[in-house]
Amino acid sequence: MQTYYSDLLVIGAGLAGERVAVEAAQDGFDVICLSIVPARRSHSSAAQGGMQAALGNCAKGEGDNVDVHFGDTVRGSDWGCDQEVARLFADAAPIEMRRLAHWGVPWNRVVPGKSFYFKGGEKFEKEEKEEKRGLITARSFGGTAKWRTCYTSDGTGHAVMCTMDNRCAELGINVFDRKEAISLIHDGDVCTGAVVRCLRTGELEVYLSKATAICTGGFGRIYKATTNAVICDGGGHIIAHDTGVVPIGNPEAIQFHPTGIVPTDILVTEGCRGDGGTLLDVNEERFMNIYEPEKAELASRDVVSRWMTHHMRQGKGVKSAYGEHLWLDIRHLGDKHISTKLREVDEICHHFLNVDPRKQLIPVRPTQHYTMAGVRTDKDGAVYGLKGLFSAGEAACWDMHGFNRLGGNSLAETVVAGGIIGRKISEFLQGYETDFKTSLVSDAVRKQQDRMEKLASGAKGKENVYKVREELQNALMDGCFVFRNDAGLKSCIDTLQGTLEKARKVGLVSSGAGANHEMAAALKIEGQVKLGLCIAKGALERTESRGSHNREDYTARNDKEWLNRTLAYWREGADMPELQYEDATPCYEIPPGDRGYGGGSIIEADKAGIEAKTIKK
Amino acid sequence: MSRQLEFDIFRYNPQEKGSVPHMQTFVLDETENMTLFIALNRLREEQDPGLIFDFCCRAGICGACAMVINGRPGLACQTKTIDLPERITLLPLPVFKLIGDLSVDTGVWFREMYQSTESWVHTTKVFDANAIEERMENEVAEQIYELERCIECGCCVSACGTARLRDDFLGAAALNRVARFVVDPRDQRTDRDYFEIIGNDEGIFGCMGLLGCEDVCPKGLPLQNQLGFLRRKMGITAIKEIFRK
Ligand SMILES: Cc1cc2nc3c(=O)[nH]c(=O)nc-3n(C[C@H](O)[C@H](O)[C@H](O)COP(=O)(O)OP(=O)(O)OC[C@H]3O[C@@H](n4cnc5c(N)ncnc54)[C@H](O)[C@@H]3O)c2cc1C
Ligand code: SF4
Ligand code: SF4
Ligand code: FES
Numbered sequence: 001m002q003t004y005y006s007d008l009l010v011i012g013a014g015l016a017g018e019r020v021a022v023e024a025a026q027d028g029f030d031v032i033c034l035s036i037v038p039a040r041r042s043h044s045s046a047a048q049g050g051m052q053a054a055l056g057n058c059a060k061g062e063g064d065n066v067d068v069h070f071g072d073t074v075r076g077s078d079w080g081c082d083q084e085v086a087r088l089f090a091d092a093a094p095i096e097m098r099r100l101a102h103w104g105v106p107w108n109r110v111v112p113g114k115s116f117y118f119k120g121g122e123k124f125e126k127e128e129k130e131e132k133r134g135l136i137t138a139r140s141f142g143g144t145a146k147w148r149t150c151y152t153s154d155g156t157g158h159a160v161m162c163t164m165d166n167r168c169a170e171l172g173i174n175v176f177d178r179k180e181a182i183s184l185i186h187d188g189d190v191c192t193g194a195v196v197r198c199l200r201t202g203e204l205e206v207y208l209s210k211a212t213a214i215c216t217g218g219f220g221r222i223y224k225a226t227t228n229a230v231i232c233d234g235g236g237h238i239i240a241h242d243t244g245v246v247p248i249g250n251p252e253a254i255q256f257h258p259t260g261i262v263p264t265d266i267l268v269t270e271g272c273r274g275d276g277g278t279l280l281d282v283n284e285e286r287f288m289n290i291y292e293p294e295k296a297e298l299a300s301r302d303v304v305s306r307w308m309t310h311h312m313r314q315g316k317g318v319k320s321a322y323g324e325h326l327w328l329d330i331r332h333l334g335d336k337h338i339s340t341k342l343r344e345v346d347e348i349c350h351h352f353l354n355v356d357p358r359k360q361l362i363p364v365r366p367t368q369h370y371t372m373a374g375v376r377t378d379k380d381g382a383v384y385g386l387k388g389l390f391s392a393g394e395a396a397c398w399d400m401h402g403f404n405r406l407g408g409n410s411l412a413e414t415v416v417a418g419g420i421i422g423r424k425i426s427e428f429l430q431g432y433e434t435d436f437k438t439s440l441v442s443d444a445v446r447k448q449q450d451r452m453e454k455l456a457s458g459a460k461g462k463e464n465v466y467k468v469r470e471e472l473q474n475a476l477m478d479g480c481f482v483f484r485n486d487a488g489l490k491s492c493i494d495t496l497q498g499t500l501e502k503a504r505k506v507g508l509v510s511s512g513a514g515a516n517h518e519m520a521a522a523l524k525i526e527g528q529v530k531l532g533l534c535i536a537k538g539a540l541e542r543t544e545s546r547g548s549h550n551r552e553d554y555t556a557r558n559d560k561e562w563l564n565r566t567l568a569y570w571r572e573g574a575d576m577p578e579l580q581y582e583d584a585t586p587c588y589e590i591p592p593g594d595r596g597y598g599g600g601s602i603i604e605a606d607k608a609g610i611e612a613k614t615i616k617k
Numbered sequence: 618m619s620r621q622l623e624f625d626i627f628r629y630n631p632q633e634k635g636s637v638p639h640m641q642t643f644v645l646d647e648t649e650n651m652t653l654f655i656a657l658n659r660l661r662e663e664q665d666p667g668l669i670f671d672f673c674c675r676a677g678i679c680g681a682c683a684m685v686i687n688g689r690p691g692l693a694c695q696t697k698t699i700d701l702p703e704r705i706t707l708l709p710l711p712v713f714k715l716i717g718d719l720s721v722d723t724g725v726w727f728r729e730m731y732q733s734t735e736s737w738v739h740t741t742k743v744f745d746a747n748a749i750e751e752r753m754e755n756e757v758a759e760q761i762y763e764l765e766r767c768i769e770c771g772c773c774v775s776a777c778g779t780a781r782l783r784d785d786f787l788g789a790a791a792l793n794r795v796a797r798f799v800v801d802p803r804d805q806r807t808d809r810d811y812f813e814i815i816g817n818d819e820g821i822f823g824c825m826g827l828l829g830c831e832d833v834c835p836k837g838l839p840l841q842n843q844l845g846f847l848r849r850k851m852g853i854t855a856i857k858e859i860f861r862k
Contacts (some may be wrong), residue, residue: 106758353693
């Protein structure tokens with residue numbers, strides 16, 4: 001058995017994981033990063049839009065500052081976030097963007113002079129100042145008061161990921177790819193590393209470490225329709241949750257995006273609608289203008305996703321081999337606009353659909369996009385329940401997003417949180433000693449070996465892992481998607497209980513030898529069904545609508561009863577999660593109020609309680 | 618619509634006892650907008666769960682799924698079956714180490730490349746968290762980004778005659794990487810420093826200029842321009858070196 005030792009083991013080498021690693025390595029600690037795929041293929045590289053930081057350099061960003069960014073983030077979260085964390089984030093973001101520039105990110109820069117931009121299909125003029133020439137510029141994104149999103153052309157995630165990975169290479173950090181963590185090594189109190197399956201050979205390996213960080217990204221793949229990469233399957237959440245002592249924070253908080261293309265659910269940008277694109281139904285008629293006369297297609301992500309789903313439920317969807325969808329129409333924007341401003345959409349249509357968007361309609365449907373849910377940590381990134389375990393990035397519920405994250409805030413979170421939490425891990429490691437108990441390690445390995453043998457031999461049953469996964473994915477699409485209600489959630493939970501039974505009886509069809517994918521899928525299927533049950537149970541109990549969590553039967557945001565965060569534990573041997581709750585935030589810089597978009601009524605919280613926790617400036 | 622597609626797929630799992638390299642044929646009904654990503658996943662889920670191949674983003678942006686499709690290296694996720702004949706042959710990329718079936722080890726190859734090209738900005742400047750950022754012309758930033766668009770899929774390497782003949786040849790992706798730092802004003806390396814890395818037969822002088830790399834690059838990177846640019850630059854540096862001696 002190969003055994004590796006390090007001060008810090010980072011599970012996941014996306015932007016968050018590598019940023020954590022860099023911070024600890026700079027302080028002289030020995031760091032190992034693991035990733036399923038070469039680091040640069042991590043999902044972070046797929047982000048095209050950009051990352052938010054209040055630099056205030058460009059004309060439309062003038063007057064921006066960290067307070068405005070903080071306010072947008074809190075409002076965006078529908079007051080579900082931890083305001084201390086949102087503050088840490090907004091304050092550090094500008095420094096972190098400059099640091100990235102120093103390391104090599106080719107940010108787009110301010111070009112002085114007049115230029116045009118489009119809003120709602122209309123043309124406006126702006127003028128950039130000479131004195132700002134060459135500073136980092138920004139573009140506009142939904143939900144922000146100012147233009148604040150830093151970017152490099154149409155490949156921000158890719159460019160930042162390259163730079164971060166280069167920085168790791170420069171510091172000599174060991175980044176091992178094709179390594180998948182399948183369980184944590186812990187004694188119920190302290191975490192001391194992980195058992196890992198090598199995806200080249202199929203062999204198990206042991207990684208022992210003083211500190212471990214879970215930075216494995218989101219788990220969109222438990223939904224049938226998602227914009228996420230195929231490796232965003234919850235592996236990191238599962239190994240943490242599996243310990244029985246680590247809670248998943250706000251499992252019901254899942255974000256949906258209106259325009260994933262059918263069949264592959266690749267994202268086409270919100271810019272299509274921003275520039276005047278429309279949504280059509282099976283009769284090629286517009287419908288958003290009926291439901292939302294004022295904003296129509298330009299209503300917020302969640303609102304549009306909701307009406308699209310509603311409309312398809314009314315039988316107005318287009319049937320296809322891949323399920324129902326609607327149409328996105330950008331034909332009227334014309335060749336010039338499409339081949340310049342929407343070049344990337346044009347390419348996606350060409351490569352994946354064989355569609356010319358100048359002449360043809362684009363098949364779209366609402367799609368899972370982001371998991372606000374995650375491994376619950378405190379503001380230092382320390383995971384609840386296990387000493388020596390940390391988490392950062394989309395995998396974590398550090399909780400600056402609450403029930404809805406703003407576009408551009410998650411990519412920024414990966415590097416900002418990575419920096420902050422990396423420093424906290426360094427502090428933790430300073431002078432820290434731990435014991436690696438050999439019995440604990442061999443028990444952990446034997447348990448995984450045993451699981452793999454049973455799966456390969458079919459000792460527990462012969463359920464097909466891909467069919468079980470499909471059942472999970474469909475149940476979540478039906479019951480825990482854009483709309484939720486009592487009946488749907490209860491029936492989802494019913495279904496998933498049966499799915500859990502089946503997941504426990506999976507047996508492989510293939511031999512499972514080597515870099516076998518069926519084995520990888522089988523090892524995590526039970527954990528995935530459990531995550532699904534946490535979402536459904538959390539959503540059933542939360543009898544209100546907040547951010548992306550939308551209850552048809554409880555349409556108001558209920559601050560009186562639900563200004564809190566769900567913590568879902570899975571105790572050993574249990575068949576359902578155990579839910580606990582904690583206050584959404586320890587303090588208020590901005591007391592709960594109206595977001596200014598998204599509609600809906602609010603049941604107000606007890607005034608005195610809020611007052612007592614409000615920071616006086 | 619609905620053709621019946623025949624997939625001839627290379628099979629070999631080095632970790633499986635008794636496995637020998639061979640071609641295996643699968644049959645699948647074509648559906649609308651089918652890509653090789655959809656087809657291969659259906660084959661694995663419905664017909665042979667032991668099939669090994671790589672996908673990650675499935676959107677043409679991560680480079681995981683490169684393979685030889687009917688004789689030509691390309692990204693499987695953005696290849697539509699409708700653009701292919703009914704008989705489709707899939708082989709793993711050559712040059713890289715085989716992991717199993719259609720999956721090859723690009724990760725290790727590229728990590729070694731970062732080390733040999735020292736793929737990071739070399740600067741003596743120290744970051745100051747209290748200062749505003751150093752200015753850069755937007756045009757320069759865009760020029761750097763154009764060279765940084767490589768997704769490390771490995772297509773160019775596997776299409777390169779020199780890379781197939783000698784395994785120490787850096788390849789177009791690596792030379793393009795060096796060009797990215799050459800144009801970056803933040804990098805303080807001189808032409809002589811770059812010459813140390815690429816001024817030899819493993820580097821720029823090993824390239825035969827046959828264009829195989831650029832033809833197959835799914836990102837349309839201007840590899841030939843970069844190779845020409847470096848060859849001129851390094852040629853001049855080489856001459857200077859001779860006169861110094
Ligand atoms: C299509 C799309 C576009 C987006 N655009 C934007 C945008 O414009 N702006 C923005 O702010 N946000 C955007 N986002 C969101 C943002 O990209 C992600 O939230 C962010 O990149 C997550 O980064 P991460 O480092 O947490 O995780 P990831 O980048 O997902 O990295 C996860 C890492 O963990 C590894 N891993 C996973 N499981 C295991 C395991 N069990 N063992 C070992 N390793 C493991 C993976 O290999 C990978 O290296 C977008 C998201 C999508 C889906
Ligand atoms: S031009 Fe040079 S790098 Fe490109 S394929 Fe030919 S020999 Fe290889
Ligand atoms: S240069 Fe092009 S072909 Fe070569 S690895 Fe990069 S993206 Fe692939
Ligand atoms: S899977 Fe990412 S490029 Fe094909």
